[in-house]
Amino acid sequence: MTGKTLEALADVEAATVEVHDVHKWYGTHRVLDGVDLTVRPGEVTVILGPSGSGKSTLLRVVNHLEKPEIGHVSINGELIGVRRQGDRLRELSERAILTQRSRIGFVFQNFNLFPHLTVLDNVAAAPVATGKLGKPEAQELARELLGRVGLADKTGAYPRQLSGGQQQRVAIARALALRPGVILFDEPTSALDPELVGEVLAVIKDLATSGTTLLIVTHEIGFAREIADRVVFLDGGRIVEQGPPSEVLDKPRHERTRDFLSKVL
């Protein structure tokens, strides 16, 4: 292994994520209605909530796939997607936003792997394209990461030749290749057959114990209880309550949380 790869594999400093009074609406429909959230470095936060409560939107605001109408997000103190201009916020150029995104991992519900690239190239593409690594180093890193998610033997396969669980594990390796300080998971197991959910959760659990900051939207309550440092319950675009799983999941204070948990448990 070359020195550069070793360096690339070295532990990344976990990031702090701050969401400050974020509002997001489509027309007259309010999706997020003043969300404040601080995630400490290395913290594993699970976001729960009924469908349409704004969970996915909140996650997509964090890496600026969605622009908030009001409010802002910062990671390690750096504003995401905007810059301060006097006492106002001004949109950043697309190039600057892309650079910021390359430090934030994102895992989609539908994997969104690149179907025309091999598994290895899917993982190696971003570090090369963003100029972080040379091609040989990126491929070596990709092999390491694929080994870590248990797919060392699938490097030459195309995504459609893999099962859903395998595809999602490739997607996680792809997100890891950029050494992100925080990884966002948008319902990572919702598109999987029940018997494949476990293998993906195992990989996420491995990440959770390795000290990366994770923000996870999921419906797997048992999983949330097991790995979350904090559970955030979202409804109607607002945070209804938050706290450690032992409180929010076992002794919910709010009526809506109790109502939701009684339906999903």
Next chain:
Amino acid sequence: MSEPPGATVTLPEAPAAAEPSKALTAQRVLPLRRPGRWIATAVVLVLAAQFGHGLVSNPFYQWDRFGYWFLRPAILDGLLITLEVTAYSAVLGLVGGILLALARLSKSPVLRAVSWTYVWALRSIPLIVVLIFLYNFSALYKTLSLGVPFGPAFFSFDESKLATDMVIAVIGLSLHESAYAAEVVRGGILSVDQGQHEASAALGLPRGYQFRKIVFPQALRSIIPNYVNQLIGLIKGTSLVFYVSLLDLFGAAQTMGSTYPGDIVPLLLVVTVWYLILTSVVSVIQFYVERYYARGATRSLPPTPLQKLRTALTDVRARIRKEAAV
């Protein structure tokens, strides 16, 4: 035991132990017989034979003259011009089409409007009109100059020196072609799953990389069949350059036809056969290019004709061996 009324079993008793039949499960299912197909095949073969016989035996076609003209230098020169004009226009048209499609899909309202207007105009004007306009361009605008708009010029070109017949033909066809190619490319880009754009954006891939390495290769799957269609239209469309006094394949045949009026039919046959050959070559290339870009889109690639032939032969051989063994 008394049966309730209305529940009487009317089915005839199965000829149970009449003859000891083989267990049905162990047998291979025979394919359905399709006599209609054999009849249709016979009809088609008879019609094809009739048509072929007509082609060969009808003296009107003058096949000897066809043989005389087919490889004449005049015709081959025309063929070369057709190929040249097609090649330049296909490349320029595609490049123009890609740029127009990107402009149309961009976030800038100015680019979108410019692209839309261009496509609207060039798709509305018949190609022949575009060509004749360009042919007379030098009469409309004597010089082309580069300088301050409405102000002094830095450079100017004498147009009639710049624009040969070939240049006019290529420009005209490219302008026309790019308007259509723009729509083909735009359709291809739109056919790529939104998730691919999102994943590229989420990974922070630079814009150019997103388009070149992620979106465009996937868009090509739907662009290729449509663009080849366009290309075949273009090959034949080049026959219009005859009207800007460029002697392409069709033009060469036309000229020879007016010199040798008796040979018009064999000359048209020569042209037809050459166009058939060109289209066939393009179709073969299309198959392999499509196959290349199918990587990853399907679990396994479609077989090439050679591979198909090989499997067919192995199948037949296996069947013969089996029959022989029985």
